[in-house]
Amino acid sequence: MKNKILFAIGDLRIGGVARVQSVIVNELNKKHHDIDLFSFRETESYYPLFKKVIFPEKSLNNWRFKKLLIQTGINKYILRRTVDMITRPNDKHFQNLVKYVEENKYSTIVLVEQWIIYAKKLKQIFPEVKLIGWLHLDLSHYENYHLAKSKDQFLNGLKGCDSLLVLTQEEKNVLEKRGLKKVQVLHNPLTLDDTNKVVDLNKKIISWVGRIDIFHKGLDYLIEIAKTIPADWKISVAGSGRDNKKFKKLIEKNSLTNKILWEGPKNGEELTNHYLNSSIFLMTSRFESFGLVLVEAMNYGLPITAFSQTGSDEILRNEQYGLVAENGNIKEISDKLKQLILNKDQREFWSKKSKERSKDFSLDKIVIEWEQVLGVEASNE
Incomplete structure (x- = not known):
């Protein structure tokens, strides 16, 4: 029975x-x-x-x-x-x-x-x-x-x-x-259906996925980080939440409408394509108990940059599988991002690390x- x-x-x-x-x-x-x-x-x-x-x-x-x-x-x-x-x-x-x-x-x-x-x-x-x-x-x-x-x-x-x-x-x-x-x-x-595709590391897009909750997900940090990336790079955001209006105002107030491309919520194939249309993944959360989006991004071979917190530390294991910055340190995480942006060899190295780690989930x-x-x-x- x-x-x-x-x-x-x-x-x-x-x-x-x-x-x-x-x-x-x-x-x-x-x-x-x-x-x-x-x-x-x-x-x-x-x-x-x-x-x-x-x-x-x-x-x-x-x-x-x-x-x-x-x-x-x-x-x-x-x-x-x-x-x-x-x-x-x-x-x-x-x-x-x-x-x-x-x-x-x-x-x-x-x-x-x-x-x-x-x-x-x-x-x-x-x-x-x-x-x-x-x-x-x-x-x-x-x-x-x-x-x-x-x-x-x-x-x-x-x-x-x-x-x-x-x-x-x-x-x-x-x-x-x-x-x-x-x-x-x-x-x-890992909850995505298609786990065999791998990103094209030549695209000048950084992806971000999460609920639009400014404090929890560190979207105020994202605004500041966006100001530091090269002019020909963009941050593509997928998500929706209670702070939609506030986030929209933050983007407009900081004149980042051409730098932060907010695409709304995505699921299934649309979410897969969102990851595949980038060459770096960024997590800005102040706290996460796990960080499922990190695992999803790593599945597609995206190099990871994140703030140190419980979830990212568990998955990235003290920078064994991705670049980690002190929580809330905008300069440090921006420098880590530039390390990936300016060096394709670095992107390829961390892409392999991401694929390796994703198998554990x-x-x-x-x-x-x-x-x-x-x-x-x-x-x-």
Whole structure:
């Protein structure tokens, strides 16, 4: 008899977390594992998904979500209260989850991010069910930003999980120092379909991919970096997000409309072509727990330049596989970029390093690791 597995998730809107979740679930489903999805936010998946998503009663629909956003904004910016900066399930959603688990007899539940808050309560109700907590960010980010108001519940929930999945060795060390056990590093996989194409290193375009979130993704840094590159080079940006209007104003204010080519969100073949139409990849994020776009870019042989942070350090391994600058140091990262811009031999060297490293994140390899974590037999079907 196959194990029945439930992924309790937030939502599947556009973003790296949603993309990885959809790919992992699709691949496990393809291998005929019994997987279901339970989401407290009622949204359609931005990415192809071959499993129906279950929503609880009074799920967070668009109207409720907008109302919650307004309340959060008032509490944070007017009343100056501590708030959760990502939506989280409430007790009603939890009760619906419990009912659904009882009805369907799951042997394993993967609690993604916010759902970890309820891990201890779930363990009390279902002591025989295996609970796996899946973290996509650094613990400090959950404590101080994403789940700041629910911090104590979240930390307590971590202790209620049978095992915890994190994206980097650094984060594993952090959690173990907090006394948490059974912490495992499980990387996100390469999620693009076409993995055989390689970039033309003669193109005078630097690519950037990510959510348009000025602070998190360092788009203010990108503006300053753009001012330093040679006149015949461009930065091509793919992405969309809450700061679209602000980013547009920043580009215009700094007279960079001919230097920064913002192309909006891309997925599938369009995203592949975006990478292939460049010869260098730039990441400007202030913080990333992993940095899936780095792996995607490396898959196509793009030389990498990034700021040092948890995600890029894990993937690039202290400049073994790409050029790394001190976080926020515009001069240093601009100098690293020029090193690649002015020297094709350097681009070719780092292109080979990128291809070499990208193999460590193949989907087949990561899915086998997931099967081991879930305790299900690998399938060759």
